[in-house]
Amino acid sequence: MRFTLVAGAGLAVALSAGIAQAQSGADDPERNWAAIARCAAIGSAAQRHACMDDVVRRAGVLDPVRVAQAERQDFGREARAEAPRPPARSAPTPAPAPVPVVDEIATTVRGVRTVGFQRLRVTTAEGSVWEQTQAEDFPTGPRIGDAFVIERTTLGGYRCRFGRSSRYYCQRMD
Template identity: 35%
Template structure:
């Protein structure tokens, strides 16, 4: 048995109410995971498995979105270091009302979507550098010399746009666009 299917079988067998009479329903529950296991590409297979886990209710959508927003702009090493020091979340029982089959998703990568935030504070460093602390997405600093028309105020809209090669562009009030990086 493949590791993904074995893991899923163990998770499903540990669920309350699992009994021999439910073997047929367990096979039906494993079907989306089996379909995902056949996908050759790592990224597509991961997306498919995520969709299967979400459809069974094992992954809480609100927690996943909060984690994505909290880690936006961090490198994988920074995310891993933060998660090692955190207490792991309690397991969530699957929602039996969500039984849709998982299909490989072909949507845009959520990590590549712009993040809308709000300025909590901002300060100029010299005449041509700025550091902006957001209420939702940490602290961001400009990486190139840039002339800023004004320092943003608390409550101003702030957008972080993923760029190519792992870079980011920050936008203040839909007018000022500059290269930036997360510094917290």
């Protein structure tokens, strides 16, 4: 608990300089610092992080493109970060549209090999590794540069498809 408070306070101090520089005269740095201090006093880590995200979003420091790239990079990982909750108080300015949830990734094959009986392990262009979970025979295997699509299914599963193959169940291995 003490480490969390110290880490939260350190984060607040580190972000305060960037937030103060990002202001365009409409908001003053003292008000932003007061908002950061209020966030640091929140006991729940998830609520505290959501509060900090709100402060940096209003200051124009949190880039929605960077948030979307992080979501794409973490697609398929089991330990997904919890989406930030909206702040408890209403913001004076309208909040930007939320980043849409990614349900499908289209990429290309960077590497492929077999693991076990009729099971594939595919490495994507971004470096994520996806392994086939059920044995299945394909007329032709994937080749480097082939299109590779990963889609989210119900109950937290994933289905992969390369080229014009049928879809098969897969899981992220990295």
